[in-house]
Amino acid sequence: MFQQFSERIQGVLRRLRGQGHLTEASVNEGLREVRLALLEADVNVQVAQDFLGRVRQRAVGDEVMKSLTPGQHLVGIVKEELEALLTGPGQKLKTSAIPPTTLVLCGLQGSGKTTTAGKLGRLLKERGHLPMLASVDVHRPAAREQLATVARAGSLRCLEQAGEDPVALAAGSVYAARQAGCDFLIVDSAGRLQIDHKLMEELARVVERVEPAEVLYVADAMSGQDAVRSALEFHKRVKLTGIILTKLDGDARGGAALSVRSVTGVPIKFVGTGEKSTDLEAFYPDRMASRILGMGDVLSLVEKAQSTFQEGEAEKLEHKLRKAEFTLEDFLEQIAKVRRMGNLKEIMGMIPGLQGISSGEVDENRITRTEAIIRSMTPRERSSPQLLDGSRRRRIASGSGTSVQEVNELLRQYKQARKLMKMFSGAGPRPSLKSLARNFKR
Numbered sequence: 001m002f003q004q005f006s007e008r009i010q011g012v013l014r015r016l017r018g019q020g021h022l023t024e025a026s027v028n029e030g031l032r033e034v035r036l037a038l039l040e041a042d043v044n045v046q047v048a049q050d051f052l053g054r055v056r057q058r059a060v061g062d063e064v065m066k067s068l069t070p071g072q073h074l075v076g077i078v079k080e081e082l083e084a085l086l087t088g089p090g091q092k093l094k095t096s097a098i099p100p101t102t103l104v105l106c107g108l109q110g111s112g113k114t115t116t117a118g119k120l121g122r123l124l125k126e127r128g129h130l131p132m133l134a135s136v137d138v139h140r141p142a143a144r145e146q147l148a149t150v151a152r153a154g155s156l157r158c159l160e161q162a163g164e165d166p167v168a169l170a171a172g173s174v175y176a177a178r179q180a181g182c183d184f185l186i187v188d189s190a191g192r193l194q195i196d197h198k199l200m201e202e203l204a205r206v207v208e209r210v211e212p213a214e215v216l217y218v219a220d221a222m223s224g225q226d227a228v229r230s231a232l233e234f235h236k237r238v239k240l241t242g243i244i245l246t247k248l249d250g251d252a253r254g255g256a257a258l259s260v261r262s263v264t265g266v267p268i269k270f271v272g273t274g275e276k277s278t279d280l281e282a283f284y285p286d287r288m289a290s291r292i293l294g295m296g297d298v299l300s301l302v303e304k305a306q307s308t309f310q311e312g313e314a315e316k317l318e319h320k321l322r323k324a325e326f327t328l329e330d331f332l333e334q335i336a337k338v339r340r341m342g343n344l345k346e347i348m349g350m351i352p353g354l355q356g357i358s359s360g361e362v363d364e365n366r367i368t369r370t371e372a373i374i375r376s377m378t379p380r381e382r383s384s385p386q387l388l389d390g391s392r393r394r395r396i397a398s399g400s401g402t403s404v405q406e407v408n409e410l411l412r413q414y415k416q417a418r419k420l421m422k423m424f425s426g427a428g429p430r431p432s433l434k435s436l437a438r439n440f441k442r
């Protein structure tokens with residue numbers, strides 16, 4: 001959904017980064033384009049203005065102008081500010097000391113509350129919890145039945161109670177969840193077509209009665225700034241603690257996601273990305289900011305890698321990286337591991353700099369050839385690539401059934417990878433993953 005915005009902002013930043021020297025005028029020009037990209041993505045005007053103000057203030061200061069790589073530095077600032085824009089206090093789901101941890105879902109009709117109740121239940125169950133679902137919607141006859149159906153589909157517990165008083169139903173569900181030993185209770189509330197005073201009062205009474213750990217506003221991302229406005233209305237009446245943005249799989253331009261935190265002060269906790277019960281993800285502002293800026297989802301990649309790497313192996317690799325002993329042999333090993341991690345294209349998408357590559361270029365074939373080239377080298381050549389003169393390169397090319405150009409290309413890539421590794425080994429504090437992502441040349 002951030003596709004277009006992401007492309008535009010990346011284009012601007014790429015141009016700025018290409019300039020060895022930044023002037024106030026070139027920064028201003030670049031930021032004007034970022035502003036257009038923000039407005040095009042339907043970001044709240046005030047939010048866009050504040051955001052750019054913060055970036056400009058830092059960008060035209062000494063920090064950037066005096067740095068050796070001003071362009072890259074600027075990209076780092078944009079990323080930090082974007083992350084700040086998306087981050088709110090209490091990003092993680094709160095839990096209650098005394099179970100059940102009650103989560104009340106509220107929002108306009110059709111925003112996805114009932115669907116999300118099922119998705120959340122499923123997510124919690126996967127994390128080893130025992131959730132119970134309950135509806136307090138007494139206004140639509142089929143509402144309670146719909147929730148029960150969603151729960152059945154996900155093999156989740158759902159409390160089916162009769163009664164016409166939402167507050168009593170809410171209180172009953174807390175009691176029932178406790179009796180059943182459920183540690184989470186997800187309360188699906190009545191929908192509103194638009195802000196409706198009476199229903200709002202009813203919601204406020206439900207919230208007062210059950211004292212939930214979280215009041216989660218479910219907002220349809222496709223409705224853009226309307227979603228932001230209604231979130232604000234709800235927040236005024238019942239204090240929201242989190243936002244769940246649904247339908248991010250649609251053609252939403254991302255403006256709601258980029259402004260709702262800033263306008264309401266309430267963090268986005270989850271995002272819905274489809275109609276299936278598995279289409280709900282925890283929201284990570286830093287990862288989202290990286291994705292938007294095309295820096296790759298480094299953390300997701302690391303997580304994925306961690307589940308594949310043996311722990312000892314990862315440590316050994318880190319040691320090598322720090323001592324800058326990373327050889328072609330290690331390079332080969334890494335390639336083999338990347339293959340084991342799974343779908344190559346998916347992984348490529350998470351690596352900074354490789355996202356833009358068209359799928360045709362990221363074929364398994366190329367990886368296979370890379371492996372063949374390294375395998376055609378002697379162990380000594382693998383550990384000391386500087387030995388690889390013209391005649392050795394020709395021998396390797398014919399041995400691996402490739403061309404000298406391909407061998408050269410591989411050595412160039414290896415050198416680039418090594419350069420990156422050096423950042424780990426240099427003097428001074430170890431760079432954080434964040435700064436690594438920032439410095440990673442595309």
Ligand SMILES: Nc1nc2c(ncn2[C@@H]2O[C@H](COP(=O)(O)OP(=O)(O)O)[C@@H](O)[C@H]2O)c(=O)[nH]1
Binds near residue numbers: 191248
């Ligand atoms: N594509 C997509 N559809 C969703 C998502 N979340 C909910 N929906 C759909 O939105 C519609 C309304 O959802 P529902 O849960 O009944 O909304 P409620 O009135 O707030 O309870 C349904 O057709 C859902 O399948 C999502 O993340 N992506």
Ligand SMILES: [Mg+2]
Binds near residue numbers: 113114115143191
């Ligand atoms: Mg519903």
